[in-house]
Amino acid sequence: MTTFVSVEDVRAEAVVRMDTNTRNYYESGSMSQVRNANLIGRAAADNTLAHNSADFSRILLRPRVLRDVSSVSLAACILGDHVSAPLAFAPSAMHGLVCQDAEAATAKAASKTGSLMVLSSYSNTSLEDVKSNCPHAPLWIQLYVHKDRSIAEGLMKRAEAAGYKAVVLTVDAPVLGRRLNDLRNKFTMPSHLKLANFSPEQGVASQSARISNPDSTYVKQAVNKGAVADASLSWKDISWIRSVTNMKIVLKGIMTPEDAVLACDWKVDAIVVSNHGGRQLDTTPSTISVLPGIKAAVDAYYASGKSTSTSGRIEIYMDGGIRCGTDILKALALGANAVFIGRPVLWGLAVDGAAGVEKVVEILHDEMRNGMALLGVTQVDQLNPSCVQLKSLL
Numbered sequence: 001m002t003t004f005v006s007v008e009d010v011r012a013e014a015v016v017r018m019d020t021n022t023r024n025y026y027e028s029g030s031m032s033q034v035r036n037a038n039l040i041g042r043a044a045a046d047n048t049l050a051h052n053s054a055d056f057s058r059i060l061l062r063p064r065v066l067r068d069v070s071s072v073s074l075a076a077c078i079l080g081d082h083v084s085a086p087l088a089f090a091p092s093a094m095h096g097l098v099c100q101d102a103e104a105a106t107a108k109a110a111s112k113t114g115s116l117m118v119l120s121s122y123s124n125t126s127l128e129d130v131k132s133n134c135p136h137a138p139l140w141i142q143l144y145v146h147k148d149r150s151i152a153e154g155l156m157k158r159a160e161a162a163g164y165k166a167v168v169l170t171v172d173a174p175v176l177g178r179r180l181n182d183l184r185n186k187f188t189m190p191s192h193l194k195l196a197n198f199s200p201e202q203g204v205a206s207q208s209a210r211i212s213n214p215d216s217t218y219v220k221q222a223v224n225k226g227a228v229a230d231a232s233l234s235w236k237d238i239s240w241i242r243s244v245t246n247m248k249i250v251l252k253g254i255m256t257p258e259d260a261v262l263a264c265d266w267k268v269d270a271i272v273v274s275n276h277g278g279r280q281l282d283t284t285p286s287t288i289s290v291l292p293g294i295k296a297a298v299d300a301y302y303a304s305g306k307s308t309s310t311s312g313r314i315e316i317y318m319d320g321g322i323r324c325g326t327d328i329l330k331a332l333a334l335g336a337n338a339v340f341i342g343r344p345v346l347w348g349l350a351v352d353g354a355a356g357v358e359k360v361v362e363i364l365h366d367e368m369r370n371g372m373a374l375l376g377v378t379q380v381d382q383l384n385p386s387c388v389q390l391k392s393l394l
């Protein structure tokens, strides 16, 4: 059995186990993708996918010494729920592509490691089966809203009844990004898998065909059934979500201070600073680079007394490019209450199912504890901007 001591070790093993379609679907971003960067004449690293990760190395850590770090705790609270660390699983579609037990395996790992998991609405395991495999950690449901609103309504009602705590509305995908590798591969979900949260009559399965060909017959059928994402979604639809469910509301895909302030105005419970792992609009900034501006805007909003919320301050999370424990410490220092990982979970799954995901979490927890001790910090809420500095030559 290979010894994995870093997330990169897990990734290296995972990618050789995946078939080409799956590897390209999981690994790629949109447009100027690393493997095909020359297609539009750009350097390989000149895209959002690459910047998400690379920009972490532009932020340096400032260790403080002689601070008694004999006991370091990662314990945290996310929207009122206790978790083992401020590290959670981002929603990602179709875990059945790399693991027979699909999201049931991911849920087991979330439960065992005490990690919050967000289930993609496009999962191969039903939300009820995921819940039964995750007795010891909180679950949230991610939502894509289709033209036929009864589909999203049904999903939210089922999730709430099953004990999911929050609905995560993905706001950065009114249309799907142009994923060149998926277009080239004509990627569609393999026929042995199903989108387990929807019945075939709802036509939602056809949605996955959008990845390959927006003009396909499948997609035209799905449009007729109202199963394609509703690009008319707007801020006022938050009131509609609130009328459907008592779950907390999280917006995933916020990239500007302006939209963060609107999220405060609309009194959602939390936002995820995210560019969808570089899979939607290419050449957006990295998430870690926009996080400080968003945190400052949210702080200013509450300091100005504009908030009329009775449920407290909005929480800020981020995802994108997190590959080691110090990336997480930097994000927390710059204002995130918690971070989410997308691809690292999929790599763990591909390597060894639930045990592989547990391994990824164990590595990241170890790296966080180690980094905190060496930084002179014993609790995650002690991380603040004084722990980091921007790389410069002076």
Ligand SMILES: Cc1cc2nc3c(=O)[nH]c(=O)nc-3n(C[C@H](O)[C@H](O)[C@H](O)COP(=O)(O)O)c2cc1C
Pocket: 025, 026, 027, 052, 090, 091, 092, 093, 120, 121, 122, 142, 170, 252, 274, 275, 276, 277, 278, 279, 319, 320, 321, 322, 340, 341, 342, 343, 344
């Ligand atoms: C294969 C794959 C599938 C994804 N599916 C979804 C999804 O169904 N819903 C969603 O909101 N985000 C989805 N995402 C985006 C992730 O939630 C997350 O924003 C992103 O992966 C974070 O970047 P990272 O992979 O660098 O950690 C997906 C990402 C990947 C890689």
Ligand SMILES: CC(C)CC(=O)C(=O)O
Pocket: 093, 122, 173, 176, 208, 276, 279
């Ligand atoms: C089926 C897709 C729309 C899921 C997704 O969000 C993604 O692949 O990034």
